[in-house]
Amino acid sequence: MAQNIKPVKPPKGHFFLAGRTFPRVQWWKRPNMRLLYFYIAVLIATNTANGFDNSMMNGLQTLSYWQDYFNHPQGPTLGLFNCVMSVGALTGLVILPFMLDRLGRKPCLVFGSMFMLLGVALQSGSINFSMFVAARYILGFGDIIVICTAPMLITEIAPAQDRAILVTIAGATYHAGAFIAAWTTYGTLKIQSEWSWRAPSLIQGLFTILMLAVVWWIPESPRYYISKDQPEKGLQILAYYHAEGNEADEVVQLEFTEITTAIAMEKNSEHSSSYVDFLRTPGNRKRLLIIASFGLFAQWSGNGLVSYYLNLIMDSIGITDANQQLLINGALTSFNLVTNVFFSFFVDNWGRRPIMIVSSAGMLVSFVIWTALSAKYDAHASSSLGSGVLGMIFIYYLFYNLKSGLIASYTTEILPYSMRAKGYTIMEFAMYIALFFNQYVNPIALDNIHWRYYIFYCCFLALEVVVIWFFYVETRYVPLEEITKLFDGDDVAAATNVEMEKALESGKGFTTAVHIEGAD
Structure with a gap:
């Protein structure tokens, strides 16, 4: 039987491995370890491109030149602009696990990066709606391959003493990209030409170029060899x-x-690795429940409203000035970056499960208040109520940021090597199904039922708290290869x-x- 084992904290300055305690190494004093941490930093930065895209699309919708060029898209058309990237990502997920297991981690990084650069080039040079949509499909295809591969490689090359923190920071750097994109689009607001929206698209490719320049020297996963x-x-x-x-x-x-x-x-084992493995044993079925639900929770917690359609929310509470909207977007992404990175350093001290429970419960409470204030604003149109909604968005993200970095680290560590690529793919597939829904349905729902749409996310957040409380497993202080005992007994x-x-x-x-x- 699988167990819920109370984690034992190692002595200060030590870590656990194979049931033994070892002193932590001062990596900055070792040349080869310093080099490894530089390579890991480059891999961590890959998620900035994903965060950059989300925030950039938020910013582009406030730029008059982008709106004029594409004839002020609304409803389903606006949803298609955003959701087509998720369609590309879902396509990439079909082939990703087979590439990872057969070719290794590094070839997947190169393959995905080439498609990302092609997508950036086409998006920056788009001359019509069809070209922009095609570019975003290609960008999504390449992006998913890179952002799935990088955290797995970090997990498999990082020293045991820092693995959890490093992979969690990799998830948190999504907000570094969002931060850069938010202030980039704020700056390009001053450009009186089409380059106000083409320039941010070009800048998006810089992160991928950096990774391609370094990836040849990054070590392949020893587990793959x-x-x-x-x-x-x-x-x-x-x-x-x-x-x-x-x-x-x-x-x-x-x-x-x-x-x-x-x-x-x-x-x-008596069978080869396949997706069917997730249904064979109680431990694997529990893993499947956790990774699939975590993928849904990552995008169906209400954050999708702000990630791509902050301008629509701002419009609904009376904040319609483009300059003010971009300033709020920049302030929110700055807040998210600082809080995400800060919380990443406490994943071992606080534990995975307590973090996720507090995060989801906090999001639920703040989202209920956000919804109530939005309903009041709809009836009375008071500026103080609008400010209250804005304040609750920041409080909501404080709780969301508490756990968002765990998406990569928790998913990779609960999966054994033979199931890691396929399991991570399942998590991302669930996430992008939810993201596709968010990107396409959210603008339509906001146009038609306004604040009442928020009630759906309040209900889903309540379900999220229940699932985490009853089914999620604590894994802190447990070495990667030993986590299997928590699921398989x-x-x-x-x-x-x-x-x-x-x-x-x-x-x-x-x-x-x-x-x-x-x-x-």
Whole structure:
């Protein structure tokens, strides 16, 4: 049976690995580790392109030159401008897990980046509605491949001591892109030509160019090499970046033995890795429930109203000046960036499950108040009520930002290697189904039923709190390869520990771990 194990905090300045405690390494004093953290920083920055796009589309809708050029799109037409990117993303998700498992993480980053640059070029040079829509489809196709691959690679190359924080920051940098885009569109408001909306599209490509310039030197996932029967390469990467090349380092040997044992145990299973695996065991069914619901919660918590249609909300409370709307957009993205990065450093101290419960409950309360104030404004059109709605949007995002960085880190850590690519794809598929709904339906609903549409999100937030409370599992302080015991129980954990002990006692490290009987 799977367990809910109370997490034990390691002593200050230490971390857990394979049931043992090790002192944290000062990575800035080790040249190879400094280099690894630079590579991880580049991977973290990939999510800025996604955040840039969302905020940019918010900003473009306030620019008169964009509105005039595309004949003031509204309702379904405006929804199509935004949702077509999600259609491209859903297309990319169909092929992504097979590419990840067969080609590795780095080729997927390059492949996705090339499509992103093509989409940016077409979007910046669009001469009509059809070209702009096609560009956004291509951009969505490439973007989803990159933003799914990067957090997985970070998870699989990061040292155990900082993995959770680094992957959580990767999720939070969405708001770094939104911050840059918000102030970029505010600045280009002063440009009296079509370049007021073409320039932000071009700037969007800078993040992708940076990643393409560095990706050739970023190490491939050691877990990928080990899964492809190239354990020597996996060990070399772990030793070079985690222990300055010392393959005999105790932490490296434990990391390597855990990885090889876990992958060998997965190969020993009676079936090959497939989507059907998520239905085979109670532990995997629970994983499926968590990742699919987390994807829906990421976009159906009400945030989709603000992410793409803040200008419509501002119009509904009497704030119609383009300059003022762009200032509010910039202030909100600045607030989101600071709070997201700040909260990322507390994922281990506060725990995943408590963060998600407090976040969802706080969003529910603030959204109910937001809805009530909007209803009052609709009846009385008071400027103080409009200011109240604006204030509740900031409070709502304070709670949303508490957990938004966990989308990447929590999803990747609860999935074993053989299911990670497919599981992350399921989460993103659920997220983009919800995002497609948001982008297409939201402007239509806001046009027709106004504040009453908010009631749907109030109800969904209540459901979100219930699901997290009863089904989500705490994983803090548990090393990546050991999280399986929280879902699959002591039998699997015990079997893994036995094989690890055999590997360690043999003195042969990876050779024993990989050649478990039946793994071939």
